[in-house]
Amino acid sequence: MYLGRVIGTVVATRRYRDLDGYRFLLVQPLREDQTPHGVAVVAVDAVQAGPGELVFLVSSREASQALPEPFVPVDAAIVGIVDRIDLVENG
Amino acid sequence: MTLARVIGTVVSTVKHPDYRGLKLFVVQPVDETGRDSGASFLAVDVVQAGVGDLVLVISEGNGARQIFQKPILPIRSVIVGVVDAVFVEPGARASEVP
Numbered sequence: 346m347y348l349g350r351v352i353g354t355v356v357a358t359r360r361y362r363d364l365d366g367y368r369f370l371l372v373q374p375l376r377e378d379q380t381p382h383g384v385a386v387v388a389v390d391a392v393q394a395g396p397g398e399l400v401f402l403v404s405s406r407e408a409s410q411a412l413p414e415p416f417v418p419v420d421a422a423i424v425g426i427v428d429r430i431d432l433v434e435n436g
Numbered sequence: 437m438t439l440a441r442v443i444g445t446v447v448s449t450v451k452h453p454d455y456r457g458l459k460l461f462v463v464q465p466v467d468e469t470g471r472d473s474g475a476s477f478l479a480v481d482v483v484q485a486g487v488g489d490l491v492l493v494i495s496e497g498n499g500a501r502q503i504f505q506k507p508i509l510p511i512r513s514v515i516v517g518v519v520d521a522v523f524v525e526p527g528a529r530a531s532e533v534p
Contacts (some may be wrong), residue, residue: 346460346477346478346479346480346511346512346513347475347477348446348462348478358497372454374475375463375499376475376476376477377443377444377464382475383475391452391510392450392451392452393450399452400462401446401448401478403510403512403513405497405510406497407497407500407510407511407512408510408511409511410497410508410510410511411452411454415508418493422510424451424452424510425446425448425451425452425455425460426446426448426449426453427446427447427448428447428451429446429447429489430444430445430446430447430462431444431445431447432443432444432462432529433442433443433444433487433488
Protein backbone atom coordinates (compact mmCIF):
# COMPACT_ATOMS: atom_id res chain seq x y z
CA MET A 346 0.00 0.00 0.00
CA TYR A 347 1.18 3.56 -0.53
CA LEU A 348 0.30 7.20 -0.05
CA GLY A 349 -1.08 9.39 -2.82
CA ARG A 350 -2.66 12.72 -3.59
CA VAL A 351 -5.82 12.86 -5.70
CA ILE A 352 -4.94 15.23 -8.53
CA GLY A 353 -7.79 14.66 -10.94
CA THR A 354 -10.63 12.63 -12.32
CA VAL A 355 -10.63 10.33 -15.33
CA VAL A 356 -13.78 9.97 -17.40
CA ALA A 357 -14.11 7.00 -19.72
CA THR A 358 -17.59 6.49 -21.11
CA ARG A 359 -16.75 3.43 -23.14
CA ARG A 360 -15.32 0.91 -20.72
CA TYR A 361 -15.26 -2.78 -20.01
CA ARG A 362 -18.71 -3.65 -18.62
CA ASP A 363 -17.45 -4.75 -15.19
CA LEU A 364 -16.01 -1.26 -14.69
CA ASP A 365 -19.42 0.39 -14.97
CA GLY A 366 -20.39 2.45 -11.94
CA TYR A 367 -16.90 3.04 -10.61
CA ARG A 368 -15.20 6.37 -10.30
CA PHE A 369 -11.65 6.71 -11.63
CA LEU A 370 -9.38 9.21 -9.94
CA LEU A 371 -5.93 10.33 -11.00
CA VAL A 372 -3.56 9.87 -8.09
CA GLN A 373 0.05 10.97 -7.69
CA PRO A 374 1.94 8.43 -5.53
CA LEU A 375 3.83 10.09 -2.68
CA ARG A 376 6.71 9.35 -0.35
CA GLU A 377 6.19 9.67 3.39
CA ASP A 378 7.15 13.38 3.25
CA GLN A 379 4.49 13.83 0.55
CA THR A 380 6.97 14.42 -2.25
CA PRO A 381 5.93 12.78 -5.56
CA HIS A 382 7.23 9.34 -6.40
CA GLY A 383 6.81 8.05 -9.95
CA VAL A 384 4.03 8.83 -12.38
CA ALA A 385 0.36 9.36 -11.57
CA VAL A 386 -1.88 6.29 -11.61
CA VAL A 387 -5.56 5.89 -12.36
CA ALA A 388 -7.24 4.34 -9.35
CA VAL A 389 -10.76 3.20 -8.65
CA ASP A 390 -12.25 4.90 -5.61
CA ALA A 391 -13.57 2.70 -2.79
CA VAL A 392 -14.00 5.38 -0.11
CA GLN A 393 -15.56 8.42 -1.81
CA ALA A 394 -12.33 10.39 -1.90
CA GLY A 395 -12.22 13.76 -3.63
CA PRO A 396 -9.76 15.93 -5.54
CA GLY A 397 -6.89 17.27 -3.44
CA GLU A 398 -7.24 14.67 -0.73
CA LEU A 399 -4.36 12.72 0.77
CA VAL A 400 -5.23 9.04 0.46
CA PHE A 401 -3.73 5.58 0.61
CA LEU A 402 -4.05 2.95 -2.07
CA VAL A 403 -3.66 -0.74 -2.58
CA SER A 404 -2.32 -2.00 -5.89
CA SER A 405 -2.35 -5.14 -7.98
CA ARG A 406 -4.83 -7.97 -7.51
CA GLU A 407 -5.88 -6.67 -4.09
CA ALA A 408 -7.26 -3.46 -5.62
CA SER A 409 -10.27 -5.28 -6.99
CA GLN A 410 -10.86 -6.83 -3.58
CA ALA A 411 -11.67 -3.39 -2.20
CA LEU A 412 -14.80 -3.31 -4.35
CA PRO A 413 -18.21 -4.88 -3.74
CA GLU A 414 -17.60 -7.18 -6.73
CA PRO A 415 -14.06 -8.54 -6.24
CA PHE A 416 -13.34 -9.71 -9.76
CA VAL A 417 -13.25 -6.33 -11.47
CA PRO A 418 -10.24 -5.63 -13.71
CA VAL A 419 -8.54 -2.81 -11.81
CA ASP A 420 -4.98 -2.59 -10.49
CA ALA A 421 -5.13 0.34 -8.05
CA ALA A 422 -7.80 1.29 -5.53
CA ILE A 423 -8.10 4.12 -3.04
CA VAL A 424 -8.89 2.40 0.28
CA GLY A 425 -8.50 5.22 2.80
CA ILE A 426 -8.43 8.95 3.35
CA VAL A 427 -5.45 10.04 5.44
CA ASP A 428 -6.11 12.34 8.40
CA ARG A 429 -2.55 12.56 9.60
CA ILE A 430 0.93 11.09 9.13
CA ASP A 431 3.22 11.08 12.15
CA LEU A 432 6.86 10.58 11.21
CA VAL A 433 9.72 9.78 13.54
CA GLU A 434 12.44 12.43 13.77
CA ASN A 435 15.48 11.56 11.64
CA GLY A 436 13.54 8.56 10.34
CA MET B 437 9.97 -10.39 2.36
CA THR B 438 11.64 -7.03 2.68
CA LEU B 439 13.71 -5.54 5.44
CA ALA B 440 12.29 -2.15 6.40
CA ARG B 441 12.41 0.45 9.12
CA VAL B 442 9.15 1.69 10.65
CA ILE B 443 9.35 5.47 10.26
CA GLY B 444 5.84 6.68 10.98
CA THR B 445 2.17 6.06 11.54
CA VAL B 446 -0.83 6.88 9.37
CA VAL B 447 -4.10 8.00 10.93
CA SER B 448 -7.20 7.46 8.82
CA THR B 449 -10.86 7.64 9.80
CA VAL B 450 -12.53 7.08 6.45
CA LYS B 451 -11.20 3.77 5.17
CA HIS B 452 -12.20 0.45 3.74
CA PRO B 453 -13.90 -1.65 6.47
CA ASP B 454 -11.21 -4.33 6.24
CA TYR B 455 -8.68 -1.80 7.57
CA ARG B 456 -10.69 -1.09 10.72
CA GLY B 457 -8.80 -1.82 13.90
CA LEU B 458 -5.49 -2.32 12.10
CA LYS B 459 -2.43 -0.24 12.76
CA LEU B 460 -1.05 1.33 9.58
CA PHE B 461 2.64 2.20 9.48
CA VAL B 462 4.93 4.00 7.06
CA VAL B 463 7.87 1.70 6.36
CA GLN B 464 11.13 2.56 4.62
CA PRO B 465 12.79 -0.38 2.84
CA VAL B 466 16.45 -0.76 3.81
CA ASP B 467 19.31 -2.91 2.59
CA GLU B 468 21.16 -5.38 4.81
CA THR B 469 23.35 -2.58 6.15
CA GLY B 470 20.38 -0.46 7.17
CA ARG B 471 20.64 2.08 4.34
CA ASP B 472 17.44 3.32 2.69
CA SER B 473 16.59 1.39 -0.44
CA GLY B 474 13.73 2.72 -2.58
CA ALA B 475 10.62 4.66 -1.66
CA SER B 476 8.62 4.25 1.54
CA PHE B 477 5.27 2.50 1.51
CA LEU B 478 2.51 1.55 3.95
CA ALA B 479 1.99 -1.72 5.79
CA VAL B 480 -0.39 -3.00 8.44
CA ASP B 481 1.03 -4.59 11.55
CA VAL B 482 0.29 -7.97 13.14
CA VAL B 483 3.33 -8.28 15.43
CA GLN B 484 3.03 -5.19 17.63
CA ALA B 485 5.88 -3.42 15.86
CA GLY B 486 6.68 0.15 16.80
CA VAL B 487 8.15 3.24 15.22
CA GLY B 488 11.91 2.82 14.87
CA ASP B 489 11.82 -0.97 14.67
CA LEU B 490 13.57 -2.90 11.92
CA VAL B 491 10.90 -5.23 10.54
CA LEU B 492 10.11 -7.91 7.97
CA VAL B 493 7.37 -6.96 5.54
CA ILE B 494 5.48 -9.11 3.07
CA SER B 495 4.02 -7.34 0.03
CA GLU B 496 1.89 -10.08 -1.36
CA GLY B 497 -1.85 -10.50 -1.14
CA ASN B 498 -2.06 -14.26 -0.63
CA GLY B 499 0.05 -13.98 2.49
CA ALA B 500 -2.10 -11.15 3.80
CA ARG B 501 -5.29 -13.13 3.18
CA GLN B 502 -3.80 -16.10 4.98
CA ILE B 503 -2.81 -13.98 7.99
CA PHE B 504 -6.24 -12.41 8.32
CA GLN B 505 -8.04 -15.60 7.24
CA LYS B 506 -10.22 -13.79 4.73
CA PRO B 507 -10.60 -14.99 1.15
CA ILE B 508 -11.10 -11.44 -0.12
CA LEU B 509 -9.03 -8.65 1.40
CA PRO B 510 -7.73 -5.38 -0.11
CA ILE B 511 -4.45 -5.54 1.81
CA ARG B 512 -1.03 -6.42 0.35
CA SER B 513 1.67 -5.27 2.75
CA VAL B 514 1.89 -6.69 6.26
CA ILE B 515 4.61 -6.38 8.90
CA VAL B 516 5.16 -9.99 9.93
CA GLY B 517 8.29 -9.81 12.05
CA VAL B 518 10.42 -7.57 14.23
CA VAL B 519 14.08 -8.10 13.37
CA ASP B 520 16.50 -8.62 16.25
CA ALA B 521 19.68 -8.86 14.19
CA VAL B 522 20.93 -9.25 10.63
CA PHE B 523 24.15 -11.13 9.99
CA VAL B 524 25.90 -10.70 6.66
CA GLU B 525 28.62 -13.12 5.56
CA PRO B 526 31.96 -11.38 5.06
CA GLY B 527 32.51 -10.78 1.36
CA ALA B 528 28.92 -11.70 0.49
CA ARG B 529 28.17 -8.30 -0.93
CA ALA B 530 29.53 -7.40 -4.35
CA SER B 531 30.53 -3.96 -3.08
CA GLU B 532 32.83 -5.57 -0.49
CA VAL B 533 34.80 -7.56 -3.05
CA PRO B 534 38.12 -5.81 -3.64
